[in-house]
Amino acid sequence: MSGEANVRTLTVDGEEISARADQTILEAAREHNVGIPTLCHLEGLSEVGACRLCLVEVKGARRLLPACVTRVEEGMEVTTHSPKIDRYRTMILELFFAERNHICSICVANGNCELQSLALTLGMTHVEIPYQYPQLPVDASHPRFTVDHNRCVLCTRCVRVCSEIEGANTWGVMGRGAQSLVITDLKEPWGDSETCTSCGKCVQVCPTGALFEKSSVGSKVRKHPEFLPYLRIMREEDQA
Amino acid sequence: MSEVKTLATVWLDGCSGCHMSLLDLDERLIELSSQFQLVYSPLVDRKTFPDRVDVTLVEGAVASVDDLKKIRKIREHTRVLVSLGDCALTGNVSAMRNTVGVQPVLFRVYEENVLQKQIPTIGVPALLDRVCPVHEVVPVDVFVPGCPPSADTIYQVLSELLAGRVPSLGGVAHFG
Secondary structure, eight states: OHHHHTEEEEEETTEEEEEETTOBHHHHHHHTTOOOOOSSOOTTSOOOOOSOTTEEEETTOSSOEEGGGOBOOTTOEEEOOOHHHHHHHHHHHHHHHHHTTOOGGGOTTTTSOHHHHHHHHTTOOOOOSOOOOOOOOEEOOSSSEEEEGGGOOOOOHHHHHIIIIIOOOOEEEESSGGGOEEEETTTOOGGGOSSOOOOOHHHHHOSSSSEEEGGGTTTTOOOOTTHHHHHHHHHHHHHO | OOSOEEEEEEEOBSOSHHHHHHHTTTTHHHHHHTTEEEEEOTTSOOOSOOSOEEEEEEESBEEEHHHHHHHHHHHHTEEEEEEESHHHHHOGGGGGGGGTOHHHHHHHHHTTTOSSOOOOOSSSOOEEEEEEOGGGTSOOSEEEOOSSOOHHHHHHHHHHHHTTOOOOOTTTOOOO
16 A cells, blocks of 8 residues: 555654654654644744754754654654753744844733743743844834734744735745845835735734734734634635 | 741832732732841832842843942842842843933933923933843842732742742743
8 A cells, every 4th residue: 555655653752653754753743742842833834944943853863953844754763852952942032032122011912922932831031142122113004914023033924824825925035134024025015015915814823923913902812823724724625 | 947038129120010019919928028037128218238138039120320230239248139020031121222222212201302401410320321131240040030920920939939949930930
């Protein structure tokens, strides 16, 4: 049977598990209830390996590998939690917090933010890396939505959902490194964008308070990124 | 557990919300008061920091030359220094001026659209160019996130310290 040949057996934290050959370490691990923290990953979108929080140790590999873009292999030995990995993950989180102005106490996403809850679950209580305090714009030109670059972690979920699900390709990334910004069209104000359909998917998938609905300010509204896999399934059925 | 420990609290550049949260301990304060002696605090009269304090809770970020002088002295005379709340830990709202610098802020507040333009210099400490979290200036032993940290969190921290343990708030309290 062709299906059998596509099965790979690997160990994750000492436990032997089976996975399909086309699965990533992250998919296989989550199927077996092994928790690996992620930020840029979102079920229903393509993987970019941007945030590096899912770094794992693979025996024989010289460096840590991002679980979200590493395919399973036969006999692979994966470690998802160790003092070294924890140290790296905390450092990555600290870099996120230090790079822009994440002021949880006054953020629209306070209490509903994936970055904030990652700091809690990974036990990060303070940032050793000096804060950068960059001066960043807030674009509130769209009638319903706002983008606050102070809170952006450059996960590119908005870019991917706009391209892969909505097909509008309004969002893009300009610049390099810490100077990168997510932009609408050719860095036009969001409100002037001719490609934006105002569907709001980017807002729903944004893990922080970088993209938010104006009407939700002060109301502790939760975002709903979990709609994506269902949307994908429905569309695939439509096309079949 | 039986010996009475000395406790100090200080208020640097913060809104006093962390101290309000401390007061939110309500009747638990009475329980703690038999084990802690509050020797220095905005809540008591003493004007100079004592020579030797077991535990000091620091609220607020380091924002002025006065804050800097205070926190260095406090560190020198404190056994366990606790950064209490987001301003002490991250700079939080106090550090928002760091994105523009101190001069534009003073200009906005004291000169722009003001009839009697004057930037106060007498009787007030000079502001630092950059507001910093406490641990950027002196070593900190315990970090307590929250804006403000809840009364339960503060109670947990004080109880642990009384029991002779140094608490870790990782996985317990979050920013904001």
